[in-house]
Amino acid sequence: MPITNGTYLRPEHRWECPNCDLTDVTHEAQPHTRMHTCPGLKFLSAPMVPAGTRCKVEAKVREDYVGAERVATNEDGTPVMAVETTRDEGNDVAVFAPCAQVAGEVN
């Protein structure tokens, strides 16, 4: 006999940011990262971490010159290449891929 009554379990993920006061809850079943604009990291787009995670989240300044591409910068205009989350058992990196630019010409 088919089961007609059941309980649908909605996934719940609680997030927090160690550099600002933001907290959030998401219900996405697939692997995902909750990004936010972080005032504690000079308004960079940074990942939140699962609530209760013992970690530090730091911005990594770009280690090379900027070419013709558009790069992520903090509020001071400093190019930032990634945000790294360091945990007891490993680390996570959210790398900021630059936008490549193509310029057309009309003569």
Place this chain on the structure above:
Amino acid sequence: MAWTDSRVFEAWIEQAMEVSGTGYTGLDSDTVKAALFNNSVTPDRDAAVASTGYNTGTWTTGNEVTDTNWPAGGIALSSKTSGSVGTGIYGFDAADTTHASTVTLSNVHGCLVFDDTISGGTVAKQGVSFHYFGGAQSVTSGTFTIVWHSDGLFRITV
């Protein structure tokens, strides 16, 4: 000369204008992937088309950085958008790219974005663009996420 910046392949612009016998149906509908590479590659926006595809030219699997959960051949972009983003500006964008479970990756310097649907005519898995991350990135038992710029993967201004 290793990574220096992020560019669209000139050969890609040609392909988009001349499409024939490649299997290409559009960036918005084709499977487009991002594969990770170390600093042994020498990205060249003017490379011959035959050297712009995944596992051709400098983009060989020998220079690729992989993990079980970020396999050779890369990860497909999702939620792609393609079209006008302003007066005289075309933009191509996608949702941030990440993976299932955890990865351990070392010495990742950038990525190749390629059209996995293109099977021939120009070059299979033809490269669209390459993006330099600005330095070496490493992850241990964690998450690696490519956060695409707020202006997208690339823009064309006419």
